[in-house]
Amino acid sequence: MAAALAFPMLPTRSMPLELSDAELAALVASRETRAEAALFARFAKRVELYGRKHLRSQPAADDLVQQVMLIVLEAVRAGRVEDPTKLASFVLGTCRNVTWDLRRAAGRQQRLERETAALDASVSPPSMSEVDVLRLRRCMGALPEREMTVVRMSFLEDQTAEEVGARLGLSAGNVRVIRHRALAKLSTCLDAKEAS
Amino acid sequence: MTCPNLETVAAWTLDELDEEASNAFEEHYFGCDACVEQAERMRRLVSELEATLPAVLTQARRKRLEATQPRPTSVAVRPGETATIRLGGDAPVGFWVMHAPLSGVERVDFEARDANGAPLFAIEDVPFDAERGEVVLACQVHYRNLPGIQSLHVSLTATDAQGSRPVGNYILDHRFESP
Secondary structure (H helix, E strand, O other), rough: OOOOOOOOOOHHHHHHOOOHHHHHHHHHHHHHHHHHHHHHHHHHHHHHEEEEEOOOOOOHHHHHHHHHHHHHHHHHOOOOOHHHHHHHHHHHHHHHHHHHHHHHHHHHHHHHHHHHHHHHOOOOOOOOOHHHHHHHHHHHHHOHHHHHHHHHHHHOOOHHHHHHHHHHHOHOOOOOOOHHHHHHHHHHHHHHHHHH | OOOOOOOOOOHOOOOOOOHHHHHHHHHOOOOHHHHHHHHHHHHHHHHHHOOOOOOEEOOOHHHHHHHOOOOOEEEEEOOOEEEEEEEEEEEEEEEEEEEEOOOOOOEEEEEEEEOOEEEEEEOOOOOOOOOOOEEEEEEEEEHHHHHOEEEEEEEEEEEOOEEEEEEEEEEEEEEOOOO
16 A cells, blocks of 8 residues: 655745756755655656556555655755766666565565556446547547557457467567557647647 | 657557666656656556457456446347447446357458448457357447447458358447436
8 A cells, every 4th residue: 555645745836846956955955845845746756657667556656656755855865865966867776776675575465466456457447538538539540550450459459469460460579569659659649639 | 868759658668678778768757857748648548548448349358347337238139130228327338249150260350330321430350259159349328429329230241261251230229328
């Protein structure tokens, strides 16, 4: 389970977001509370993305955010970040270490959580709004035939790249490349529809 | 490193970059607001695709759907038959189980027309269960605005070693309760 939010969520309006990492670190070291909230706002989403990809579950990603941001905050407060201009690298390094520890120490627990998360996802009815579904379908309809088929078979029919390749007479590597290209086009199309 | 293209973001999201490229992307996005935004959008897109119900369901997807609450409505239909499914209210999702002789079949193609015979959509090489002789078509309450959906005229074409042949025509009537 995700730990309780442990960071002050004070308004950051008076804390300019264009502060450099080094400036932000200096303010945190001087115990400026709003700087701590700004630091959290800057990096939490990045850590969460990393956690979603490497730990493959939202609860585990939430835990990672809490653990990493606590370590980072304590290090910055204590002036233990050797080169504050490389704060982003420090946060990423901490992410990697904590992820490794989480996997090693709680492998079994994480497997259980992942399985539970997968089960939860599998028994939930489709939760997208009608607008989202229609938007996505329109963008899928604009894909070239082969890319649409690869997306359909990969994501909607849960087939592996090897299975899709066998159906379409392509190598698994080719299927992956087509899939990446199709996702890039879908993402661009959805951005454009959102903006219009 | 300049911002990687969206195909690289997609490959990273699907865990299909090699370790070196994956590490390089992570080094970059931790210091790049634009790439964080792109990666977050890509993650959302993949989640949406995985949550999207395809028109024609695999048996695995059908089983998962049957485990949801409220349990989806299902209607069986045989070649030459007309049947009706009712959606809305407590039944937002349903599916048609179209029966057909599919033993030994290698591929099934699906085509839908409206009541006047005008083509609506066609899907090649759809999932099917040869042993049970079934093709499962999903429908959702928000299809209510799709043109021609009230009376969908579906035909299935099967291909095996002997060639292609029609294996079933079905008239699938949809009735939607008011939202």
